[in-house]
Amino acid sequence: MGRLLAVLAVLSLLGFFGLLLVEQQMIRAVLPFTPAAGGSPRPPSAGGEVSSPAGGDRGTTREGTGEEAKAALLSAKAETCDDERVLVDGSHRLPSAYAPEDLVSLPGNDVPTLGGRELLLRREAAEHLGALVSAAAADSEELVVASAFRSYDDQRLTYGRLKSIYGAGADSMSAPPGHSQHQLGTAVDFTNAGAAYQVKRRFGYTSASLWLQHHATEHGFVLAYPPGGAESGYRWEPWHYRYVGVENAERLERSGLTLQRFLARVGVTPHC
Numbered sequence: 001m002g003r004l005l006a007v008l009a010v011l012s013l014l015g016f017f018g019l020l021l022v023e024q025q026m027i028r029a030v031l032p033f034t035p036a037a038g039g040s041p042r043p044p045s046a047g048g049e050v051s052s053p054a055g056g057d058r059g060t061t062r063e064g065t066g067e068e069a070k071a072a073l074l075s076a077k078a079e080t081c082d083d084e085r086v087l088v089d090g091s092h093r094l095p096s097a098y099a100p101e102d103l104v105s106l107p108g109n110d111v112p113t114l115g116g117r118e119l120l121l122r123r124e125a126a127e128h129l130g131a132l133v134s135a136a137a138a139d140s141e142e143l144v145v146a147s148a149f150r151s152y153d154d155q156r157l158t159y160g161r162l163k164s165i166y167g168a169g170a171d172s173m174s175a176p177p178g179h180s181q182h183q184l185g186t187a188v189d190f191t192n193a194g195a196a197y198q199v200k201r202r203f204g205y206t207s208a209s210l211w212l213q214h215h216a217t218e219h220g221f222v223l224a225y226p227p228g229g230a231e232s233g234y235r236w237e238p239w240h241y242r243y244v245g246v247e248n249a250e251r252l253e254r255s256g257l258t259l260q261r262f263l264a265r266v267g268v269t270p271h272c
């Protein structure tokens with residue numbers, strides 16, 4: 001009798017672990033993310049010098065459908081859009097009323113701006129940006145900020161203007177309102193003399209751009225739309241960097257994922 005009970009106990013334990021295994025497989029099947037490693041980056045020269053009348057940053061993407069949408073359902077909701085890891089793209093939209101409350105002026109923190117015009121950035125991002133720009137200058141690299149925070153209304157006006165001129169083509173130049181990382185107050189567009197002080201792909205061929213590739217992470221900034229992101233529907237935007245904090249930037253670098261995939265995996269979607 002005792003032996004029978006022992007056999008039954010072993011069988012039930014095996015059954016329990018079997019179920020656990022099945023459940024894990026199901027979870028893996030639902031979670032679609034795989035590192036974006038591999039795949040050759042689209043040659044930066046492919047599109048030539050594509051100007052960006054609105055400062056680029058389309059935010060449009062083919063992600064957000066199918067597997068990505070399933071993941072979005074699984075992901076946690078951010079209590080506030082102030083979270084540095086909030087995913088903003090063609091499928092994830094910021095509310096029209098959202099604007100960060102800790103915006104500070106640039107130039108400030110020794111950050112040069114294009115034409116010395118006043119731009120706004122969240123305080124922590126601005127402080128780290130100041131350190132980044134100073135470190136670049138110490139290495140004789142010039143970085144000038146052409147664009148920083150853009151409000152929902154700014155984006156609406158810009159997008160509307162482009163739409164009236166280019167129609168559907170506007171989507172390749174500017175993100176619709178609510179879908180721009182610039183509304184977060186943590187994204188900046190760089191330029192310099194090598195790029196004729198314009199926001200263009202030409203910036204990607206400057207030594208300052210190369211310097212950023214090696215040092216931006218140390219200051220918490222990441223290239224949001226790298227050349228390797230073609231598979232996710234993003235164009236290369238060598239001028240556009242987003243502050244996500246040093247720890248997140250380093251985790252992102254180690255992951256080999258694109259920013260969008262990394263943020264989707266972290267699972268902080270706008271809910272504010």
Ligand SMILES: [Zn+2]
Nearest residue numbers: 057188189240
């Ligand atoms: Zn930008």
